[in-house]
Amino acid sequence: xxxxxxxxxxxxxxxxxxxxxxxxxxxxxxxxxxxxxxxxxxxxxxxxxxxxxxxxxxxxxxxxxxxxxxxxxxxxxxxxxxxxxxxxxxxxxxxxxxxxxxxxxxxxxxxxxxxxxxxxxxxxxxxxxxxxxxxxxxxxxxxxxxxxxxxxxxxxxxxxxxxxxxxxxxxxxxxxxxxxxxxxx
Amino acid sequence: xxxxxxxxxxxxxxxxxxxxxxxxxxxxxxxxxxxxxxxxxxxxxxxxxxxxxxxxxxxxxxxxxxxxxxxxxxxxxxxxxxxxxxxxxxxxxxxxxxxxxxxxxxxxxxxxxxxxxxxxxxxxxxxxxxxxxxxxxxxxxxxxxxxxxxxxxxxxxxxxxxxxxxxxxxxxxxxxxxxxxxxxxxxxxxxxxxxxxxxxxxxxxxxxxxxxxxxxxxxxxxxxxxxxxxxxxxxxxxxxxxxxxxxxxxxxxxxxxxxxxxxxxxxxxxxxxxxxxxxxxxxxxxxxxxxxxxxxxxxxxxxxxxxxxxxxxxxxxxxxxxxxxxxxxxxxxxxxxxxxxxxxxxxxxxxxxxxxxxxxxxxxxxxxxxxxxxxxxxxxxxxxxxxxxxxxxxxxxxxxxxxxxxxxxxxxxxxxxxxxxxxxxxxxxxxxxxxxxxxxxxxxxxxxxxxxxxxxxxxxxxxxxxxxxxxxxxxxxxxxxxxxxx
Numbered sequence: 001x002x003x004x005x006x007x008x009x010x011x012x013x014x015x016x017x018x019x020x021x022x023x024x025x026x027x028x029x030x031x032x033x034x035x036x037x038x039x040x041x042x043x044x045x046x047x048x049x050x051x052x053x054x055x056x057x058x059x060x061x062x063x064x065x066x067x068x069x070x071x072x073x074x075x076x077x078x079x080x081x082x083x084x085x086x087x088x089x090x091x092x093x094x095x096x097x098x099x100x101x102x103x104x105x106x107x108x109x110x111x112x113x114x115x116x117x118x119x120x121x122x123x124x125x126x127x128x129x130x131x132x133x134x135x136x137x138x139x140x141x142x143x144x145x146x147x148x149x150x151x152x153x154x155x156x157x158x159x160x161x162x163x164x165x166x167x168x169x170x171x172x173x174x175x176x177x178x179x180x181x182x183x184x185x
Numbered sequence: 186x187x188x189x190x191x192x193x194x195x196x197x198x199x200x201x202x203x204x205x206x207x208x209x210x211x212x213x214x215x216x217x218x219x220x221x222x223x224x225x226x227x228x229x230x231x232x233x234x235x236x237x238x239x240x241x242x243x244x245x246x247x248x249x250x251x252x253x254x255x256x257x258x259x260x261x262x263x264x265x266x267x268x269x270x271x272x273x274x275x276x277x278x279x280x281x282x283x284x285x286x287x288x289x290x291x292x293x294x295x296x297x298x299x300x301x302x303x304x305x306x307x308x309x310x311x312x313x314x315x316x317x318x319x320x321x322x323x324x325x326x327x328x329x330x331x332x333x334x335x336x337x338x339x340x341x342x343x344x345x346x347x348x349x350x351x352x353x354x355x356x357x358x359x360x361x362x363x364x365x366x367x368x369x370x371x372x373x374x375x376x377x378x379x380x381x382x383x384x385x386x387x388x389x390x391x392x393x394x395x396x397x398x399x400x401x402x403x404x405x406x407x408x409x410x411x412x413x414x415x416x417x418x419x420x421x422x423x424x425x426x427x428x429x430x431x432x433x434x435x436x437x438x439x440x441x442x443x444x445x446x447x448x449x450x451x452x453x454x455x456x457x458x459x460x461x462x463x464x465x466x467x468x469x470x471x472x473x474x475x476x477x478x479x480x481x482x483x484x485x486x487x488x489x490x491x492x493x494x495x496x497x498x499x500x501x502x503x504x505x506x507x508x509x510x511x512x513x514x515x516x517x518x519x520x521x522x523x524x525x526x527x528x529x530x531x532x533x534x535x536x537x538x539x540x541x542x543x544x545x546x547x548x549x550x551x552x553x554x555x556x557x558x559x560x561x562x563x564x565x566x567x568x569x570x571x572x573x574x575x576x577x578x579x580x581x582x583x584x585x586x587x588x589x590x591x592x593x594x595x596x597x598x599x600x601x602x603x604x605x606x607x608x609x610x611x612x613x614x615x616x617x618x619x620x621x622x623x624x625x626x627x628x629x630x631x632x633x634x635x636x637x638x639x640x641x642x643x644x645x646x647x648x649x650x651x652x653x654x655x656x657x658x659x660x661x662x663x664x665x666x667x668x669x670x671x
Contacts, residue, residue, distance in 0.1 A: 031244060032244075033229070033241060033244050033245075034223065064244065064349075065348060067291070067295070068291055068295070068329075068330075068333055069348065071330065072333075072334065072337065072347070116295045116313065116314055120313050120314060120315060123315050124314060124315055124318070124326060124330075127315060127318060127323070127326060128318075128323070128326045128327060128330060130330070147221055147222065147223050147224055148223070148224045148225045149223065149224070149225045149226050149228070149229035150225070150229065
């Protein structure tokens with residue numbers, strides 16, 4: 001699934017900072033035909049179910065893209081929550097955690113092989129005067145297999161999707177990025 | 186929830202690796218690269234209705250989805266024995282031209298330009314599109330973003346989605362073009378042509394007027410003669426969407442020209458024990474190992490190969506630039522790998538001109554943009570030029586159109602052997618016994634790799650960015666003497 005598969009936002013917005021309405025996007029990244037790679041997408045779909053349509057100033061997007069496309073996907077938002085798969089050497093499939101956004105700074109040697117990386121896309125957008133998020137939260141889940149074709153996650157990853165979705169919503173409420181009332185009871 | 190930082194190269198599974206092995210003296214003995222590869226596509230495709238493949242195959246790759254869409258739709262047309270209406274063909278090529286314009290723009294400004302604008306040995310942190318903008322001016326960044334956005338808008342107009350449209354279907358297109366939509370695309374195409382001209386000017390000012398850079402382009406480490414492949418139209422002009430595959434030799438003479446259906450008579454695949462990736466080669470010449478020249482079946486399929494394999498460009502401005510390139514670099518074929526960047530921006534201009542030409546074509550708003558398949562499906566082959574090389578989709582189905590077998594040769598796979606050899610040659614040229622190996626030198630090795638715009642990146646969107654790459658140099662005892670990660 002790519003681009004803006006579904007999107008909703010509400011005009012009813014109780015969340016304001018210094019009188020400014022803060023627009024938040026939750027972006028799920030991944031490819032749902034590559035086994036666990038689609039986990040970011042599955043998590044945002046689950047988050048969609050956890051929040052109400054009426055009280056949340058939140059936009060949910062899905063994409064299987066990177067590089068320059070981040071600019072198009074995130075432009076116009078003040079805050080971005082990004083959810084993706086990760087596969088580290090000692091990672092335990094199904095474990096999820098928050099990535100330090102500072103780790104995405106170019107000084108951390110993150111250059112891209114094919115396109116521009118996330119940090120460069122952010123810097124480019126800001127240099128070009130594109131309205132771009134100032135705050136980021138990045139959540140990732142450790143996966144087992146993101147290189148085989150398949151439309152279903154491996155069992156441990158699949159089982160962790162609801163837990164991760166619930167945890168992210170809770171964190172966003174605690175950080176006041178999301179209205180408490182936005183959560184379905 | 187815990188919060189962590191990660192180092193992509195040392196911690197992430199599945200990164201790319203270039204390994205350089207030195208001999209006793211400290212000169213380069215060999216160079217290899219390895220990348221993670223997607224598995225199991227054939228099995229995944231088996232048992233599905235063939236008309237699903239134009240919707241699925243674009244999702245294989247986040248970088249060139251339209252190339253898979255077009256090759257797949259063409260293979261499906263062939264499976265059902267359909268000749269699609271002229272309007273449908275033009276609509277597909279229109280959409281594909283916009284895709285090429287956007288893709289080549291991304292590649293040149295994000296990957297090609299930084300090495301030349303900032304210099305090959307500039308610090309890594311500056312050698313990127315931000316550095317380019319800081320040095321050459323904010324206007325460039327604005328133009329790049331606008332061009333990309335407008336190319337996505339063409340896809341949105343034609344396919345209902347800005348990226349990964351799925352409107353090319355067996356028998357034609359799912360939707361036609363209205364007069365209003367056509368007017369908007371015409372404006373986008375005009376902007377694209379201006380941007381194409383602007384890009385030639387940047388290349389002229391930044392690269393061609395800098396003798397040191399031209400010297401690097403024509404230098405021996407980046408010069409590598411092989412056969413060259415590309416799709417051509419009836420007049421042997423470059424075409425991305427349709428035509429015959431033409432191959433010329435290192436001497437520029439035609440080796441063969443074949444219709445997509447005959448590809449297996451001309452191309453075979455070699456297997457090596459150290460990688461799952463295959464190495465396609467020209468069957469009639471044969472696999473002679475990792476070597477170039479007229480006696481080796483190794484060929485390249487790149488923007489430069491397409492220009493080498495053709496007799497010219499089908500649009501006037503691109504043709505003028507084509508002539509200029511061959512005049513500057515000493516005639517056809519050009520064997521300098523770094524000239525691929527030049528070829529790519531000539532194609533960028535061509536795709537904008539072609540977009541304008543097609544949108545002004547009277548037939549483009551025609552009502553006949555699809556025919557329904559009526560014949561019994563069996564087997565079909567679709568070939569297009571992807572930005573990174575000739576892309577082949579080959580499907581076999583049963584009489585109900587259920588896929589029995591599928592075979593893809595993707596753009597970068599064509600170039601697998603040439604990339605290995607180019608890497609080795611560049612490494613041998615810049616790394617010398619007794620001279621310290623520096624990050625700047627290793628970047629110059631990587632430039633040979635990067636010029637191909639290699640895209641194994643079917644999995645490139647896993648955070649924290651794109652696929653990390655590591656270059657490791659080993660001495661004769663296999664001790665690591667230098668490591669560069671990015």
